[in-house]
Amino acid sequence: MAARFENRVLVLGAGSVSQCVLPLLIEHLVDAKQITIVDMRDNKPxxxxxxxxGATYIQDQLTQENMDQFLSKYLSAGDFLLDLAWNIDANAIIGWAHDHGVIYLNTSIEEWDPYAAGATRNPTERTLYWRHMKLRKLTDTWGGKGPTAIVEHGANPGLVSHLTKKALVDIASKALKEGKAAKDVEDALVSENFAALSQKLNVKVIHIAERDTQISDKPKLVNEFVNTWSVEGFYEEGIAPAELGWGTHEKTLPQNAYEHPSGPKNQICIAQPGAKTWVRSWVPNMETTGMVIRHGEAFTISDHLTVWDNQKAIYRPTVHYAYCPTDAAVASMHELEMRQWNLTENQRIMNEEIIDGDDRLGVLLMGHAYKSWWTGSLLNIHDSRKLIPKQSATTVQVASAVYAAVAWAMANPNAGYRVPDQLPWQEVLAYAEKYWGGYHSEAANWDPLMHRNDLFKGWNNRKYDEADPWQFSNFLV
Structure with a gap:
């Protein structure tokens, strides 16, 4: 149980995640009277x-011009800023929080105008890698000191970084018990050297593998975008370049791939929308095809699992999202493409109209002694509503992961700038476990070439690497 927080809390944004996380904050961490919610829309209901x-709701808008005046009205040193809004520049707001002694947490790294320059902008400059490099330039000057500022900590990015560590521990523990791992695996396990552990286990690929099967009794209309979370957020991610951590085992860059000229160079991007880049993947107990939507965990997990030798990366797994959203969201994204990527104003977040389904969200680690291993949540809509009334499985997973990181930050207010991979994984997982329906962790006998049915094999010039199933080219649909 986390200690109660005594200072003020400002929540920016009154969307679906904000609506779901507030009951958790009030139950576990703060009195409602300490909370101010601000949104540019009237979302009071x-x-x-x-x-x-007792919480206060204010309809107002934070802008580039009024940021200092706006935030100073609601926050001072020791207070907490929970940023659940979109299109607020991360460097600007995190810099403000640092300079004013305010604890900070967000679920994504944003820019004032992510669509500036449009198609004329270099694909590498439209990536989260680019945003992380800008943020590092700022935060590196802080020397690890100052108020806690945690970025990208929802379900994914966020909790999936801790699930990756749990999966590595579970694989290693089973392998050692069954005599399938050497002493160096035990050494890495005991010391929690996760990069070495991943290397010694021979993990080649990590998917953040998600299949959302929630359905509603209200069908998607023509010219309506339906999703189980932020439509604007999904739109921005979906039209951005596909982005992935690029493993050292990979032999060939995909078509239209771009490498980064500076930084750790742990990622590549592909000059096509993530929503149009599909890969084969797996969740319990079904094969899926998912979108390689850009996500921050592809950067931080691949970065933290890199093994370096004399400034050369000698080991790194390929890491990326493989997202199969609801049928309604898939249809919405297809319709968006037909509209030449112009987002309709008719938008709906499915919630109380959901009648069945679950959100299978976890990490799929591949290439080790057990072939594949999935660790995550199998939360269904019926259980999610028992945990937090009127909420979907998706929002419960995200909101509880936000709550988990908020709880840690409130208990550790002077930890400086952190990405999820720099938090104590077991402690954070414990906060969210109940709301994820526990953590499912099991081996899976699966690789992308198993059961693959290429209807024109031999006629379409499609090349598969039968000798190494873990090549990215084998996953691409």
Whole structure:
């Protein structure tokens, strides 16, 4: 149980995640009277329960011009800024929080205008890698000191970084018990050297593998974008370049791939929308095809699992998202493409109309002694509503992961700048476990060439690397 936080809390944004996380904050961490919620829209009805308990709701908009004046109204040293809004520049707001002694947490690294320059902008400059490099340039000057500032800590990015460590521990523990691992695996396990552990286990590829099967009794309309979380967020990610951590075992760059000229160079991007880049993947107990949507965990996990030797990366797994959203969201994204990527104003986040389904969200580690291993949540809509009334499986997973990181940050207010991979994984997982329906962790006898049915094999010039199933080219649809 986390200690109660005594200072003020400002929540930016009143969307689906904000609506779901507030009951958790009020139950576990703060009195509602300490909370101020600000959104540019009148979303008071969404926040009725929190407001009834004493939270304050203000309709206002933070802009590039009014940031200091705006934030200074609600926050001072020791207070907490929970940033669940979009299109607020991460460097600007995190820099402000650092300079004013305010604890900070967000779920994504944003820019003021992510669509600036459009198609004329170099694909590498449209990536999260680019944003991380800008943020590092700022935070490196802090020397690890100052108020805690955690970036990209929802479900994914966020909790999946800790699930990756759990999966590595589970694989190693089973392999050692069954005599399938050497002493160096035990050494890396005991010391929690996760990069070495991943290397010694021979992990080649990590998918953040998600299949959302939630369905509603309200069909998607023509010219309507339907999703189980932020439509604007999915849109921005979906039209951005596909982005992935690039493993040292990979032999050939995909078509239209771009490498980064500076930094750790642990990622590549592909000059096509992530929403149009599909790969084969697996969740319990089904094969899927998922979108290689850009996500921050592809950067941080691949970065933290890199083994260096004299400034050369000698080991790194390929890491990326493989996202299969709801049928309604898949249809919405297809319709978006037909609209030449112009987002409709008719948008809906599925929630109370959901009648069945689950959100299978976890990490799929591949290449080791057990072939594949999936660790994550199998939360369904019926259980999610028992945990937090009126909420979907998706929002419960995200909001509880936000709560877990907030709880850690409140208990550790002077930890400086952190990405999820720099937090104590077991402690953070423990906060969220109940709300994820426990953590499912099991081996899976699967690789991307198994059961693959190429209807025109031999006629379409498609090349498969039968000798190494873990090549990215074998996953591409």
């Amino acid at each position: 969404r926040m009725a329960d929190a407001i009834a308990k």
